[in-house]
Amino acid sequence: MSDFIKSIEAELITWRRLFHQYPELGFMEYITTYRLGKELEKLGFTIHLGEEALDHDARLGIPNEADLNEHELLAKAEGVEASWLAKMSGGLTGLVATWDTGRPGDHVAFRFDIDALPITETKDTNHIPAKEGFLSTTEQTMHACGHDGHMTIGLGVATFIATHQSSLKGKFTLLFQPAEEGGRGAKAMTEKGWLDDVDYFYSGHIGIQSLPIGTVAATTEGFLASSKLNVTFTGVSSHAGMHPELGRNALLAAAVTATNLYAIPRHSDGITRINVGKMVAGSGRNIIPSDAYLEIETRGETRQVNDYMLAEATRIIKASADMYDVSYEITPVGITEEMVCSETLIPKITKACQSSDYVKEVLPIAKVSGSEDASFMMNRVQQHGGKATYMLFGTELKYPHHHPSFDFQENVLAVALDTFIKIIEGGSQNE
Known part of the structure; x- marks a missing residue:
């Protein structure tokens, strides 16, 4: 299908650059969801939006109401239809697109994440988005x-399915998932049941490792x-010079928490990680700080090891609050699970890609590190007897992910798309 890839390569670049110019944070991807949905509607997919796509109560780390309202107004100003906004209102972003060929066959699902990061993009002229004029706006x-x-890549997969559906069989589910960053969105789609009868599940990532195209x-x-x-730590303000003894210092509780979290003993059963990524506290140099705020994450090689890290972190937070006689509140805002790819898919993918002009x-x-909330989807598929994997698509990485200068080689889009097309055509479909 190299002719199909060649016919769509320019459109892939156009889509990517449009999405890059209009990034949106998790559960606020109103414009992104709308643009994806309109393209998928044109192709003939059935679109599931809002509470049809996500379990409302399974979301974590939902933005505050003011931010949601602000972004909904921006989306309206950008031309998002009122009927779409009504379904997405309150942070019910992302969508599921389904296609049933009407012919017996496997149910194959693909997941594509859609959210951006709270990072200011570099304007360095050596940065390709700056050089080519598609910087974040x-x-x-x-x-x-x-x-x-x-x-x-997801739109490319959808275009292939729609234009070649007469030669395909089975069902296809494409999950355009919100709020991947922070492990917040996949569980909400998983709990809606989209993965419960899936035979094969594929997701993946551009980069992570710097590999050749x-x-x-x-x-x-x-x-x-x-x-x-x-x-959050809540103490009592007081004059730092006249009556320091009347204050309850939330900043010190936060600082002691931050330093002691890094002292949690490692675990013999697997890799552990912990990070304090943000601390905000205090209001002025002569005021005992009454409020402090931390953003923290724990990681573990297994769920049990992560549970250990979480329990230790909780103990330290409570002890620090007790030490400075302040109150505290812990709000869970994200979670991911461990995941193990189905090894039986390796020969299938390898064989499927043998005929590719791009792979x-x-x-x-x-080998990777970090965490992925696609774990919820993969684990659900495997628990119900299906097979699942998470792939990488090679590109040169001059800067790491989550860096203001991050970028990738755009010809990786064709490689990834052709990989999924070959999988659809053969591989897992013909077991």
């Missing part, structure tokens, strides 16, 4: 992880279970 928001490419990893190993927490090498496995 939103201050402090950037596609710095490749999700603009992922949803572009044309290199594809059929499976990955090393993603960690994780927990994301917001912590040059298929690695059986790639």
